[in-house]
Amino acid sequence: MPRYLTRRRRRRFTLFGALLATLSLLVSACGGSATSAGGAGGNTLIIGMTASDIPVLDTGLAQGQGYEGLRFVGNQLYDGLTKFDLTKDNQIPKIIPDLAESWTPNADLTSWTFKLRPGVTFHDGTPWNADAAIFNFDRYTNKSSPQFYQDLNAQGGLSIAGIKAYKKIDDLTLQIDTNGPWAYLPSDLATVYFGSPTAIKAEGNQGFAEKPVGTGPFKFDSLVRGQRMVMVANDQYWAGRPKVDKVILRPIPDPTARTAALRSGEVNWIEVPPPDDVPSLKSQGFQVLTNSYNHIWPWVYNMTKAPFDNVKVREALNWAINRQALVDNILKGTAEPALGYVPHADAAYEPADDVYGYDPAKAKQLLAEAGYPNGFTMTLSYPTSGSGNMVPTPMNTALQADLAAVGVKVELKPIEWAAMLNDFFTGKIPDNADALNISLSYQQEGFWRSWFGSDSAINAGKYSNPEVDALFAKARTVLDDSARASLYSQAAKQLGKDSPWLVVVNDRNPRVLASSVHGFVQAQSWFADLTQLSVG
């Protein structure tokens, strides 16, 4: 390079530096205005959801993006005939009247009469009555009705499984007949939502999701796909106007970005913070809320082959893992140890249902009795993410270490969530592994039979016990809630003896609220009541 050009090059370098400096100034100037505009203003709740898109806004289809859709869309835009009482944090939510004021079954629990709430209108002014209810039930279940919606029917699943027939008695009375005795019909109906017949007729089944109209505490305002959904308080809500003016849902799938959005004030409510952030969020004055709910995070043993065809082996592992250490070190208190088959937030829970503990010596002894004094090698199939699965990789790695201490070598086989579900829903464990890690719940009572019933199509571990089957069948015929709960508790005690799962933890539903959010009660439920809170 010729030397005589050095001076000019130096000038160019200075120019470049000046340019960079100008650019960065410009950038930070714009950035400054961003924060002031980005914050939540007024009495507005802005929720950072874990979903990566806004859930479908049509009644039961809201669960398509995971149950977060029912929590933030279904229960807010719509009502069911019944609902869970989410106003208290110190009791398991009971089923209470919603669009039905009361209900009475016949003696054998096969026919139910619902008295509908008078004076309720949909957000578009259409009156709520038996005709509106029938219109919606036809949409869910009646293949010959013009408004029948196959997708909705399929998504209805267990919620509508009990419904055989329904008819209008008078304008405010509805009769529902069930497929045999169906004691828990009222709780199943809590997530069967009702849309305005006028709006559904006008928009068509598919179009209704763009302009949803329900009777719920919040009205649909606007939707920008992938970015936000805005709801405003329903002034005419039959139970009184919600205290907050506006609710905005934002999908922020990355947990770190979600926490950052809360810290910067872009949102004032986030779901599921990364456990590692919990201590610092607490110290910064955010409200870190947790409460028990109906959730369990087990390994489902593959009971069709050795070694898990042996009950002693199945029990042994349940004594080998240090659940408290997992909760303290990895989950930072966002979960609680599961020592039995009933989550503490299930009506069936009794202290005697907690049957396991941490006792590696006992685990070794049981393994020796089972003929495995030196342990064995096993495979675990586990999803790397997915609704309710918490932080599966570090959790399973910790369990792997605990089990290695009693001689059980676990080979971890990660699998993508959708691929896992594919096998699970056809009653299989992926790769015929020795165990499957998944997160489950008994939020709907029918789930007990789904997970453990001999006749269930999705009982992946192939557990089978006629006594337990009989208890589930009997539960359907018992109207009294506590009597029914005690049947499930009996089943759980039998499960404790048969050990079909390695039970690990119950999630505590962590969410974080800004200090400006007042009056929210974190119920013992997956669902949340947004009507009693205010922001400011």
Added chain:
Amino acid sequence: MAGYLGRRLLMTIPILVGVSIVIFITIKIIPGDPVASMLGPTGSPEARAALHARLGLDDPLPVQYFAWLAHSVTGDFGTSLARHDAVAPIVFDALVNTLILTLAAGALAIVLGLLIGALTGLRRTGIAARIGNAFALFSISVPQYSIGLLLIIYLASNAGLFPVSGMHNPNGGGGFVDLFNHLILPAITAALVPAGIIARMFRSSVLDVMSMDFVEALTARGLSRARVMRHAFHNTVPSLLTVAGLQIGYLLGGVVFVEAVFAWPGIGLLVYQSITQRDLPVIQAGVLVSAFAFVLINLVVDALHGLVDPRIRT
């Protein structure tokens, strides 16, 4: 020139058909049933069977493919399995968002790449050149996912200079300034790798050209430094165009992580999410539209090539 472009445009058709077949087969090979992820644990086997039949998932693969193809050529990409809504508007909305991010990141990458490439190419020693080289190497090697999170934590969350995520202020309004603010961090994150690649390429191209005889000849004839540089720059343009064009094309597909971290509602995030849901119509349309955009960008680059380099215009 027109004939050349027309031929190139026609060639995109077999490319797109090929892409669509590959996607179709790949999605069918990987395990995972769209209906299973749609229905969740409460779905009954009967409901699954009924939905399978209605969605045509029981038909033989070629039948499914041609049914899809017949609809697609009319612009009807079907109905999303997970969103229960027409696919075309979902995909096009997302594509527009991705194009905004891609173009911003592309422009940033080209400006940064040219500046650093020129700096390090013209001045091979010295502190500025070393910093430039280090930056180029760093930006190629650093994982976008981590750098995105670091930017969010330090510049957005702690310093409060930028919005953390999304594309618009959730309270609505804001207009262009709002969009620009949301764009800065994701664009920087996405621009790093292509900026590094363009810088390194441009550096070697500058070195090449500056050592050519004509530079010395022009200098010897008394041309000013600025005019010499203009001639030199003209000679680097063809290779610059190729690399920049390719990089912008890659950006289209490569912003998946950036979109996921910043919750940018673009096509990468859409396709990623649809893969986890096995939402075949959306995956199919999303990839196809991206492939088409990629081909188009390359076409534009070729056309520009023709403009700056008459030799390939034939």
